[in-house]
Amino acid sequence: MNQIIIETDNLIKKFGSNIAVDNISLSIKRGEVFGLLGPNGAGKTTLLSMLCTILKPTSGTARINGYDIIRDNSMVRKSIGIVFQDPSVDTDMTARENLQMHADLYGVPVSEQKERIKDVLNLVGLSDKAEDFLNTYSGGMRRRLEIARGLLHYPRVLFLDEPTIGLDPRSREHIWDYIRMLRKREDMTVILTTHYMEEADRLCDRIAIIDRGKIIILDKPDVLKGGIGKDTVILITDEPDKLQTVLTGENISEDIRISGRELKVGVSHANLLLPKIMESAIKAGIRIESVTISNPDMNDVFIHYTGKNLSDDETRERTGRVAMMKRRRAR
Numbered sequence: 001m002n003q004i005i006i007e008t009d010n011l012i013k014k015f016g017s018n019i020a021v022d023n024i025s026l027s028i029k030r031g032e033v034f035g036l037l038g039p040n041g042a043g044k045t046t047l048l049s050m051l052c053t054i055l056k057p058t059s060g061t062a063r064i065n066g067y068d069i070i071r072d073n074s075m076v077r078k079s080i081g082i083v084f085q086d087p088s089v090d091t092d093m094t095a096r097e098n099l100q101m102h103a104d105l106y107g108v109p110v111s112e113q114k115e116r117i118k119d120v121l122n123l124v125g126l127s128d129k130a131e132d133f134l135n136t137y138s139g140g141m142r143r144r145l146e147i148a149r150g151l152l153h154y155p156r157v158l159f160l161d162e163p164t165i166g167l168d169p170r171s172r173e174h175i176w177d178y179i180r181m182l183r184k185r186e187d188m189t190v191i192l193t194t195h196y197m198e199e200a201d202r203l204c205d206r207i208a209i210i211d212r213g214k215i216i217i218l219d220k221p222d223v224l225k226g227g228i229g230k231d232t233v234i235l236i237t238d239e240p241d242k243l244q245t246v247l248t249g250e251n252i253s254e255d256i257r258i259s260g261r262e263l264k265v266g267v268s269h270a271n272l273l274l275p276k277i278m279e280s281a282i283k284a285g286i287r288i289e290s291v292t293i294s295n296p297d298m299n300d301v302f303i304h305y306t307g308k309n310l311s312d313d314e315t316r317e318r319t320g321r322v323a324m325m326k327r328r329r330a331r
């Protein structure tokens with residue numbers, strides 16, 4: 001489990017004067033699910049494309065499964081599976097025909113093709129749909145088939161660029177289950193990019209947040225969430241202004257916001273400070289109607305490190321873009 005399967009050394013990619021990937025060095029362990037988060041244009045796809053040998057680095061290099069991405073690129077390609085953003089299954093074929101065509105492209109020996117196709121279809125839960133035409137598949141099923149296709153040659157590392165974009169919540173859950181199973185059953189390393197913070201949180205062992213081509217922070221989701229040092233205590237009271245004055249006077253927090261009867265108090269460790277907050281309120285004769293503690297989530301982490309919020313407009317816009325792309329392809 002501790003064996004390093006991906007190692008990058010000062011990887012740089014420039015497009016003219018634009019530095020898309022700016023000196024990235026990182027190590028990823030065998031069997032990890034590793035997430036790359038970042039705003040649009042942060043350099044995630046460029047980094048993945050270099051690791052997949054689709055793009056040549058401007059300088060620096062990386063090793064995957066022991067092979068150098070520049071010197072041994074054909075061995076790197078044999079070690080990896082790729083599922084990139086653009087939906088690319090041919091809808092006029094059955095799932096089996098589609099996999100057959102890709103088994104030929106990947107150079108899977110003919111004698112092994114039947115068994116492998118059976119295996120990967122089973123792995124993504126599409127065995128009973130093998131003879132169905134892909135134009136009858138849902139978006140989630142097509143995505144699962146793309147993952148099956150990326151697994152045909154039994155790669156050690158699977159790259160997933162936005163594996164669940166445009167899918168409904170139930171299909172996303174399905175894809176998450178398959179990714180977890182792959183890691184467990186196949187000891188496969190999975191590198192994924194996503195714009196869904198909850199997805200990254202629930203799925204990834206470690207997450208790197210990238211902005212302007214650089215890794216800003218890299219750690220386990222729990223450490224990232226704990227590290228921004230901010231919980232929010234939400235108090236409902238008839239006297240929010242008075243309570244704010246009391247809490248400020250007691251030096252409990254400088255980050256207190258009032259909205260109607262609600263008082264939001266930003267603190268570093270809510271569990272430790274809550275008794276003190278309640279005690280101060282009681283002493284001042286202020287009645288508290290309810291108390292809730294809100295811990296930081298990955299979205300808070302993302303905003304903290306990038307200053308941007310991906311949870312709303314941008315995600316919706318991207319989802320719409322992919323839906324449009326699919327509609328165009330279907331014509």
Ligand SMILES: Nc1ncnc2c1ncn2[C@@H]1O[C@H](COP(=O)(O)OP(=O)(O)OP(=O)(O)O)[C@@H](O)[C@H]1O
Binds near residue numbers: 018019
């Ligand atoms: N082929 C290219 N030619 C010129 N510039 C490029 C090319 N590919 C990417 N870039 C630029 O490199 C930077 C990083 O882009 P990249 O697509 O890697 O970001 P990203 O984090 O994957 O973004 P997104 O989340 O939108 O997919 C951007 O400024 C982009 O405009």
